[in-house]
Amino acid sequence: MTTLAGNGGDIRIGVTINRPQREVRLRHADFLRHCIIVGTTGSGKSTTAGIIASQLSKFGIVIILDWYGEFPQIFDRINHKYIHYRASERNKIPVPSRIESIINILEEVLDLTSPQSYILRKVLREGLTSFKEVLRAVDEFEVTARWMVESKYALLRKLDALFTDQYINYLGSANECGLVSVLKRSSREPMVVDLSVFEEYGTRRFMALLVLRLLEEFKSRHLIRDKVFVIVDESHNILTSSKSLLERMMAEVRKLNMGITLITQSPALLSYRIISNSNIKIIHALKSRDDVDVIARSVGSGVAVDKVLPRLGVGEVVVDAPSLVSPVLVKINYT
Numbered sequence: 001m002t003t004l005a006g007n008g009g010d011i012r013i014g015v016t017i018n019r020p021q022r023e024v025r026l027r028h029a030d031f032l033r034h035c036i037i038v039g040t041t042g043s044g045k046s047t048t049a050g051i052i053a054s055q056l057s058k059f060g061i062v063i064i065l066d067w068y069g070e071f072p073q074i075f076d077r078i079n080h081k082y083i084h085y086r087a088s089e090r091n092k093i094p095v096p097s098r099i100e101s102i103i104n105i106l107e108e109v110l111d112l113t114s115p116q117s118y119i120l121r122k123v124l125r126e127g128l129t130s131f132k133e134v135l136r137a138v139d140e141f142e143v144t145a146r147w148m149v150e151s152k153y154a155l156l157r158k159l160d161a162l163f164t165d166q167y168i169n170y171l172g173s174a175n176e177c178g179l180v181s182v183l184k185r186s187s188r189e190p191m192v193v194d195l196s197v198f199e200e201y202g203t204r205r206f207m208a209l210l211v212l213r214l215l216e217e218f219k220s221r222h223l224i225r226d227k228v229f230v231i232v233d234e235s236h237n238i239l240t241s242s243k244s245l246l247e248r249m250m251a252e253v254r255k256l257n258m259g260i261t262l263i264t265q266s267p268a269l270l271s272y273r274i275i276s277n278s279n280i281k282i283i284h285a286l287k288s289r290d291d292v293d294v295i296a297r298s299v300g301s302g303v304a305v306d307k308v309l310p311r312l313g314v315g316e317v318v319v320d321a322p323s324l325v326s327p328v329l330v331k332i333n334y335t
């Protein structure tokens with residue numbers, strides 16, 4: 001069988017649906033300039049991501065932010081090893097060392113007003129070591145103006161909801177915790193960060209942003225030299241409240257050799273900036289007109305995308321990537 005995009009294509013994803021049948025490969029370096037994987041629920045997105053992750057791990061660190069805790073099963077099915085990271089008492093969650101980073105994440109996740117972030121900033125600057133202490137410090141924070149009282153209690157309610165999760169109760173040291181030591185091991189297996197251990201979606205979101213921020217920080221301080229590929233499954237859960245943070249990251253981490261792959265069932269939520277910042281587009285079946293239109297506009301011609309997308313079967317995709325002359329119809333390998 002001949003190969004499509006054979007020039008440096010090191011990530012084998014499947015074969016063309018149309019004849020003559022050819023093998024389709026993508027370049028790992030193109031994943032450093034970001035990727036989106038879209039499609040309706042059950043169309044095969046997570047499986048596709050697992051297949052890609054298993055091969056990307058030869059070229060760098062692969063982290064999967066696993067919203068529903070499905071990836072261990074996917075790797076078992078494709079018979080590939082992985083590292084399973086679940087937060088626990090012994091595996092505490094690290095926090096970025098820059099206070100600004102924590103504040104930014106909390107602002108996004110908790111949708112903080114300016115007075116609320118003002119109080120949080122004051123409190124965090126005191127160098128507290130656990131979120132329990134943060135809660136107490138906010139509680140004890142002396143407000144001088146009456147309008148601040150309301151902000152203080154609103155902030156307290158928001159933080160309380162987030163930090164009830166026991167494993168989140170540590171600021172810890174970013175250099176000692178489980179996640180970091182896993183990152184520093186020279187292991188070449190994809191790491192699944194299981195977000196499903198947290199019941200609250202807000203906590204999962206917080207965790208996801210925390211890991212993204214942490215990786216960005218490690219890369220920019222050269223604590224990790226390898227290339228980093230982060231795969232964010234069910235990313236609409238993060239996009240709804242933190243679109244701007246993801247947009248900014250996608251624009252900025254490119255130069256750090258860090259690539260982000262966003263998976264979502266709701267491409268209409270992806271902004272033009274995110275789509276145009278994604279070099280690789282892998283499109284599974286889409287039914288809703290809005291979603292089809294958004295995607296059809298973003299890929300090159302070559303396949304009548306708007307006609308094809310509603311009819312794709314499970315594991316069938318339209319792929320657009322810099323290494324391909326035009327978008328192609330592919331059946332993802334699943335063995």
Ligand SMILES: Nc1ncnc2c1ncn2[C@@H]1O[C@H](COP(=O)(O)OP(=O)(O)O)[C@@H](O)[C@H]1O
Pocket residue numbers: 039040041042043044045046047048314315316331332333334
């Ligand atoms: N490439 C494929 N070929 C055949 N079956 C697939 C393929 N990808 C996924 N499937 C099947 O479809 C089901 C749903 O896949 P999944 O990756 O969970 O979809 P999604 O993430 O889009 O909801 C899986 O349980 C698997 O059995």
Ligand SMILES: [Mg+2]
Pocket residue numbers: 045046047233
């Ligand atoms: Mg999925």
